[in-house]
Amino acid sequence: MRLTTPPAGASWKHTGMRAGFEVAFFTDLSAGHHMTGHTTAHESSALWSVGYDVTVDSSWRTVAVHASNLTAAGKRGLTLTCDPTGRWIVNGELRPELDGCLDVDFESSAVTNTLPLHRLDFIEGVAVDVPAAFVRADDLRVERLEQRYTLIKASPEQILFHYESSTFEFACDLRYDSSGLVVEYPGIAIRET
Numbered sequence: 204m205r206l207t208t209p210p211a212g213a214s215w216k217h218t219g220m221r222a223g224f225e226v227a228f229f230t231d232l233s234a235g236h237h238m239t240g241h242t243t244a245h246e247s248s249a250l251w252s253v254g255y256d257v258t259v260d261s262s263w264r265t266v267a268v269h270a271s272n273l274t275a276a277g278k279r280g281l282t283l284t285c286d287p288t289g290r291w292i293v294n295g296e297l298r299p300e301l302d303g304c305l306d307v308d309f310e311s312s313a314v315t316n317t318l319p320l321h322r323l324d325f326i327e328g329v330a331v332d333v334p335a336a337f338v339r340a341d342d343l344r345v346e347r348l349e350q351r352y353t354l355i356k357a358s359p360e361q362i363l364f365h366y367e368s369s370t371f372e373f374a375c376d377l378r379y380d381s382s383g384l385v386v387e388y389p390g391i392a393i394r395e396t
Contacts, residue, residue, distance in 0.1 A: 204325055204357040206383040212396070215313045219390035221246035229315040234258040236321075242311040242354050244340070249342050250275065263322035265307045265336070272311075272343050281343040283307060283336060290375040291336055300335045300347050308335035308348055313385045313392035320362070320383040325354040335371075346370075361386070 209229040217223040223244025230237040236259050243252040252273045258266045268283040284292045291301040306318040319333040330353040337348035353365040355376065362379040378387040386394045 204320075204362065205352065207383045209317070209384060213314070213384055215385070215392040216395050217242070217244050217313075217392050221391075224394065224395075225312060225314065227312075232258070235266065236263065237278045238314065239261070240312065240314055242309075242340075244311065246340070248342055251311070253309065253340050253343075255309055255312065255338075257307060257318075259318065259321075261319055264305045265318065268307050268338075270309070270338060270343060272340065274341055276342075279343045281338065281340075281345070283345065285336070289347075291375040293336075297369065298336075298345065299338045301310070301345070304334045304347065305336055306333065306335040307338065308350075309338045309340070311338075311340040313394075314389050316366075316377060316385050317379075317383045319352060320364075322353075325352065325357075325364075327354045327357065329353065 212228045215225045221244045223242060225240060225242040226317045227238055227240030240255040241254045254271050256269045260266050265285050270281040272279050282294055289303045289305055291298045308315045323331060325331060330351050332351050333350045338344050349370045350368045355365055356365040359381060364377045367374040375389045377385055380386050
């Protein structure tokens with residue numbers, strides 16, 4: 204499965220579980236890639252806004268993350284770094300329970316599901332466990348997310364994965380474009396541009 208370079212920017216409308224909108228911008232760096240974006244949403248009785256900056260190396264492994272959120276409780280900030288062995292530091296604190304996670308995944312975002320697609324060589328029908336450092340939208344707490352991707356079909360027009368998370372006992376099929384950006388995340392988001 205070969206992916207094209209992500210566009211300069213993209214947007215998603217959140218659906219189902221939440222009402223809201225996300226925008227993201229992509230930049231190639233000399234030694235990697237940078238994603239920056241923002242999501243605002245209303246979910247159940249909660250209102251939140253989350254901004255993020257994610258830097259990945261040339262193989263799409265997460266290196267550094269800066270995030271902020273705004274809720275009724277006020278503003279919060281978050282800094283994460285990940286070394287080449289997969290050890291995470293969250294706001295200055297070593298977090299061994301995140302060891303082995305090579306991606307960050309934001310609860311607020313549809314775009315962070317692109318990271319493992321760019322990083323791994325998937326084979327049709329073969330499930331791959333891809334744990335991630337998961338950032339909650341409401342308070343930016345970080346926890347380990349167990350998840351699995353299985354490539355169902357890859358064509359020049361679309362890429363289809365079966366996604367499972369044992370952490371949330373959740374499964375669905377995710378549809379991506381040729382650049383590895385989610386086009387449809389059932390019950391969560393639909394790509395607008």
